[in-house]
Amino acid sequence: MQRLCTLNVNGETRTLAIEETDTLVDVLRDRLGLTGTKVGCDEGDCGACTVLIDGRPVLSCLTLALSVEGRAIETIEGVARDGRLHPLQEAFDAHGAAQCGFCTPGMILSAKALLEENQDPTADEIRHALSGNLCRCTGYGRIVEAVQIAAKRPAR
Amino acid sequence: MKIVGTSKPRVDGAAKVTGQARYADDLALPRMLHARILRSPHAHARIVAIDLAPARATPGVLAAIVGEDLPVAYGILPWTEDEYPLAIGRALYVGDGVAAVAAIDERTAIAACAAVRVEWEKLPAVLSPAEALAHPEIKVNEHAKDGNVSKQVDLSFGPVDENLERAAAVIEGEFHFEGTTHAALEPHCAVASWEPRGELTVWSSTQVPHYLHRALAKVLQLPEDRIRVVQPAVGGAFGGKSEPFDLEFCAAKLSMLTGRPVKIRYTREEVFYAHRGRHPMHMRFRTAADAEGKLLAVDSSILIDGGAHSSFGLVTTYYSGQLLGAPYELPAYRFHSTRVFTNKPACGPKRGHGSVQPRFAIECQLDELAERLEIDPIELRRRNAMGSDETTINGQRVGSNGFLQCLDAVERASGWKEKFGKLPRGRGLGVAGSTYISGTAYPIYPNEMPQSGVSVKLDRSGQVLVTSGVSEIGQGVETVLAYIAVEELGCELAAVRVITGDTLLCPVDLGAYSSRVTFMAGTAAIEACRAMRAHLVEAAAKALECDPSEIELAGGRASARGRELSFREVARLAESAKGTLVTAGGYRTRKVGGEYRGGSIGASPAYSFTAHVAEVSVDERSGVVTVENIWVAHDCGRALHPIHVMGQMEGSAYMGFGEALMESHTFHANGLHRGPSLLDYKLPTTLDTPAVHASIVEANEPGGPYGAKEVGEGPLHPSIPAIANAIHDAVGIRLRALPFSPDRVRAALLAKGGG
Amino acid sequence: MLPLPSCAVSFPETIEQALELLSRPGARVVAGGTDLLPNLKRGLGRPSALVSLARLSGLDAVARDEHELRVGARVTLAELARSSLLPASVRYAASLIASPQIRNVATIGGNLLLDTRCVYVNQSPLWREGLGHCLKADGTECHVVPTGKRCVAAASADLPPILVALGASVRVASKDGVRTIPVERLFSNDGAAPIALGPAELLVEVVIPRAPGTSSAYRKLRVRKAIDFPLLGVAVAVDAEGGLVRALRVVASCIGATPRKVSGLDSIAVGKPLDDATIEAVAERCHGALHPQTNIAADVGWRRAMIPLLVTEALHDVRDAVRTRGGDDGTA
Structure with missing residues (x-):
């Protein structure tokens, strides 16, 4: 069964017809062209599909798209504003925290949610906040450091 | 140097x-279809009948194919072409593809696949090498010449038996390496588009676009000049995307049948069935030394579980012995390695192809030797270190060699002298060393053409375009190529664009495997850029009325005698004087390796060196091992981009750590994978992964680009034995089977009577 | 892509609407969805309709009076882990579940009603077809206990052991009204149908008694420090007075289809101080009483050997509280 669904993604309102059981990640990627959200497992184990719902990181592969109507959905495409990178994006780029880049969008969104709650997290707090985001390239050290560097930047 | 040795953001970083x-x-793509592949639920079964009619009758289905529709065998090595895109007659492992269906969307394709009716006749399956050797009548791979033997290598160098005889100490042991897999975060995906002029374009998450190009031509029986392979950004590979896979052939064939683009993306489960990961190996090793700890001989016998296909297995079998000749001076060694076909997904190259497993064995035995002879384990390794510009007993020419500096670096950084053997019980340090190749001397298929090509185009805009068929898989090669353009041409980094991995637009490069990329594509890029540079220097010298030797190209300017031109002006002058500006460079391997059958395998133009020290704590009640720290020092020749070099070292150490403690790619007795998901296959999380402390050692390699050697794979090798040796230092047990899971650790402690 | 099966999804805004929707045959509740949706993606369960609690008003608060704590069924695991009103052991157990992203949406109700797990079940349709379907999903045999007639898929949630140990109960709504049952009665001993609730019932609230003399702790065994389900979960609760044990409960998950409460501990511990001898005797008794199955992917002998270790560690956690204050329910 198809149903009309209105989503607020990165501040834009989009209405489209979807299957009632379509997951958010499939709607974002395949219907809205927001391919920055990645699918690494599609069953909730890897964190590559992490998006923010009302500022909190959730797995878009385990989220029914209909269930987040009316909520603020933020994907990696919404993190840079006015053509300027977010401090996390700058720090990930400058510090070698992205290699293949496939975990990066989810990693940055988990980190962004952390920094909005805690402006000066310890390495341990960062590791806990990112513990649901698997990375296969870096060994995580540079990611943790990049989050710390970004935290020290003055807020834009 | 202008930019080499600095760490600018990667050229693909902002996009990522x-x-x-x-x-x-x-x-x-417009009109794109989605396809799915139906897979065998049985480890070994005859396809009695397969009925596609219900799938074809499903509304929205446009085409369906079976194995017989793609009847040409292929294989990454031309000597062992032993697989088909879809099973013909028999399925050889759980997950073997048997049919593919293209439909208007993926849900429809999945439903149609489920509607395909397959009548199976289950056949006896062999799941272990021992079983496969005992039952040659259960033939897994019809292309095997001798029962289920995939490849056997016997090589012997120096007086092995004599040296074993006269040794002061001989360590004997059996080691078992369970399989592990790459688990790159991006599942494989391919999009194929058959175009009306009779041209095929395939976009694929491959790390070998050139080999895929050749295989597509062969299997689809199309001329190579009608095929274009494009490799987009790849979300990690680690060797797991270094062969053609069923999805590329099926997407292409279905696109040819429907005239529409077709996408196939693997589920995570399918990635585990595509596999090509690290081979399980059962290894018997004897390592002998004299009373001073100088190595006299190594004697090894290795049984390798290959899975159902050859993959790179011929090379794997050689690598299991050929890379033991360094970093230690070894006067005699022999190896007897046998790779066997079994009814499981094929094994292949994973980061540190074929050599991580034997490195585990030998480095553990060196530790035992040190204990037996009462020599510090680092000192023992120092005493045996081979020098630079030497040839190993099996004929491999080692140029630069920073192994001793690597040992020094980890000894110092870890506080080894204060800590080894002196930490409280339950805590310990272990060391291990290794070497690895910087590319293989010979391409996978014999030919006299360059292994790597790079072209450089410059025009009046001042924009530099560097193209190469090489694969960016996250390791940073696009940034390396851009760095080389900046270094040679003096332009700004922002003025350089790099296109890689497109077989139509780019000169051929063989791909991202065997740690060849920086060394070979980098060398080719320097050649291409220097040819371009000559045009610029000549034009600038004429304009600035000076000798070409006086021209300095840097910072987006040409200057001499206090006068300067912008890079763009120089480009315009050069284009005016020389015409259209395109230059090219190539990398060809000089002849290296031993003069015997197999002597070229493991022969490389340059070798990297690594040393690790791991610090662990062991909870003796539970058997849980925690790795607290890993210090890794790696000789990469010159570090072109230090952050990327350290990133490769850290990522390698992480991956080895995961293999040591928790990763296990294993199967139930019926051939079902024990956990084909990222829940059950344990990639370490942020909370599990230890702090990794990387130190770069630079032993300049004259043959490498600005002196560089490899860094992508070498630093993984010592991870496992360093952790094993640290566990011994902590609690006195020798673990010889991977992974070092708490049940095994606890059992070993109980067996020793210490638990 | 692992598509979910097509079915209707509704979003009731009141409990009454939810109960009405649930009264239709085959309807399933989805709260956080982090357990149900992966299972549905793997073809485990074929609901006729999903009733999402995403827009339900209420059931999302933690409240306390002098006798009890009341936790709405929709309170997320992240909120539980943060809530200063709750016993530290419950907060800790919640903080160990899965990953931060999952804890942000998974609920206390969902964790209590988590489906049982088995290495032979939590697999794809292809995989299960290769093995042969089993008691829990579409088949008649058991691959864990080949002669078994009842499914032994393991209770694998982290909260039930601690909530059972604390004597918590749940309030369950249906068209007939609201009933209260102890958490330990929420589970059936059949892994194929592990929740002893009617299809049209809705778990609305968890009630934890406030017991100033009670101290509790939880221990979880797993391979990784995040993401993983427990290989073993052990909760202890000790009621004490004057430094002596009045009652002692140990509840373990990952043993069988229900969380297992170890019997016979009163005779070992009651009236005694929680000293090494008592702890050892309790751990020994638990070791003898709990027999893990082979359907969880870790060596079964090792898991069994870890039982007394986890029990001992958990009892060490509460020992000081028992000795000095007689008890500490961990609430602020």
Whole structure:
């Protein structure tokens, strides 16, 4: 069964017809062209599909798209504003925290949610906040450091 | 140097941190169909009948194919072409593809696949090498010449038996390496588009676009000049994307049948069935030394579980012995390695192809030797270190060699002298060393053409375009190529664009495997850029009325005698004087390796060196091992981009750590994978992964680009034995089977009577 | 892509609407969805309709009076882990579940009603077809206990052991009204149908008694420090007075289809101080009483050997509280 669904993604309102059981990640990627959200497992184990719902990181592969109507959905495409990178994006780029880049969008969104709650997290707090985001390239050290560097930047 | 040795943001970095980088599954073409592959639920079964009619009758289905529709065998090595895109007659492992269906969307394709009716006749399956050797009548791979033997190598160098005889100490042991897999975060995906002029384009998450190009031509029986392979951004590979896979052939064939683009993306489960990961090996090793700890001989016998296909297995079998000749001076060694076909997904090259497993064995035995002879384990390794510009007993020419500096670096950084053997019970340090190749001397298929080509185009805009068929898989090769352009041409980094991995637009490069990329594509890029530079220097000298030798190209300017021109002006002058500006460079391997059958395998133009010290704590009640720290020092020749070099070292150490403690790619007795998911296959999380402390050692390699050697794979090798040796230092047990899971650790402690 | 099966999804805004929707045959509740949706993606369960609690008003608060704590069924695991009203052991157990992203949406109700797990079940349709379908999903045999007639898929949630140990109960709504049952009665001993609730019932609230003399702790065994389900979960609760044990409960998950409460501990511990001898005797008794199955992917002998270790560690956690204050329910 198809149903009309209105989503607020990165501040834009989009209405489209979807299957009632379509997951958010499939709607974002395949219907809205927001391919920055990645699918690494599609069953909730890897964190590559992490998006923010009302500022909190959730797995878009385990989220029914209909269930987040009316909520603020933020994907990696919404993190840079006015053509300027977010401090996390700058720090990930400058510090070698992205290699293949496939975990990066989810990693940055988990980190962004952390920094909005805690402006000066310890390495341990960062590791806990990112513990649901698997990375296969870096060994995580540079990611943790990049989050710390970004935290020290003055807020834009 | 202008830029080499600095760490600028990677050229593909901004795209990656903003989600704009386009991976294969991010591509969508007009009219595109989705296809799915139906797979065997049985480890070994005859396909008695297969009925596609119900699938074809499903509304929205446009085409369906079976194995017989793609009847040409292929294989990454031309000597062992032993697989088909879809099973013909028999399925050889759980997950073997048997049919593919293309439909208007993926849900429809999945439903149609489920509607295909397959009548199976289950056949006896062999799941272990021992079983496969005992039952040659259960033939797994019809292309095997001798029962289920995939490849056997016997090589002997120096007086092995005599040296074993006269040794002061001989360590004997059996080691078991369970399989592990790459588990790159991006599942494989391919999009194929058959175009009306009779041309095929395939976008694929491959790390070998050139080999894929050749295989597509062969299997689809199309001329190579009608095929274009494009490799978009790749979300990690680690060797797991270094062969053609069923999805590329099936997408292409279905596109040819329907005249529409077709996408196939693997589920995570399918990635585990595609596999090509690290081979399980059962290894018997004897390592002998004299009373001073100088190595006299190594004697090894290795049984290798290959899975159902050859993959790179011929090379794997050689690598299991050929890379033991360094970093230690070894006067005699022999190896007897046998790779066997079994009814499981094929094993292949994973980061540190074929040599991580024997490195585990030998480095553990060196530790035992040190204990037996009462020599510090680092000192024992120092005493045996081979020098630079030497040839190993099996004929491999080692140029630069920073192994001793690596040992020094980890000894110092870890506080080894204060800590080894002196930490409280339950805590310990272990060391291990290794070497690895910087590319293989010979291409996978014999030919006299360059292994790597790079072209440089410059025009009046001042924009530099560098193209190469090489694969960017996250290791940073596009940044390396851009660095070389900046270094040689003096332009700004922002003025350089790099296109890689497109077989139509780019000169051929063989791909991202065997740690060849920086060394070979880098060398080719320097050649191409220097040819371009000559045009610029000549034009600038004429304009600035000086000798070409006086021209300095740097910072987006040409200058001499206090006068300067912008890079763009120089480009315009050069284009005016020389015409259209395109230059090219190539890398050809000089002849290296031993003069015997197999002597070229493991022969490389340059070798990297690594040393690790791991610090662990062991909870003796539970058997849980925690790795607290890993210090890794790696000789990469010159570090072109230090952050990327350290990133490769850290990532390698992490991957080895995961293999040591928790990763296990294993199967139930019926051939079902024990956990084909990222829940059950344990990639370490942020909370599990230890602090990794990387030190770069630079032993300049004259043959490498600005002196560089490899860093992508070498630093993984010592991870496992360093952790094993640290566990011994902590609690006095020798673990010889991977992974070092708490049940095994606890059992070993109980057996020793210490638990 | 692992598509979910097509079915209707509704979003009731009141409990009454939810109960009405649930009264239709085959309807399933989805709260956080982090357990149900992966299972549905793997073809485990074929609901006729999903009733999402995403827009339900209420059931999302933690409240306390002098006798009890009341936790709405929709309170997320992240909120539980943060809530200063709750016993530290419950907060800790919640903080160990899965990953931060999952804890942000998974609920206390969902964790209590988590489906049982088995290495032979939590697999794809292809995989299960290769093995042969089993008691829990579409088949008649058991691959764990080949002669078994009842499914032994393991209770694998982290909260039930601690909530059972604390004597918590749940309030369950249906068209007939609201009933209260102890958490330990929420589970059936059949892994194929592990929740002893009617299809049209809705778990609305968890009630934890406030017991100033009670101290509790939880221990979880797993391979990784995040993401993983427990290989073993052990909760202890000790009621004490004057430094002596009045009652002692140990509840373990990952043993069988229900969380297992170890019997016979009163005779070992009651009236005694929680000293090494008592702890050892309790751990020994638990070791003898709990027999893990082979359907969880870790060596079964090792898991069994870890039982007394986890029990001992958990009892060490509460020992000081028992000795000095007689008890500490961990609430602020």
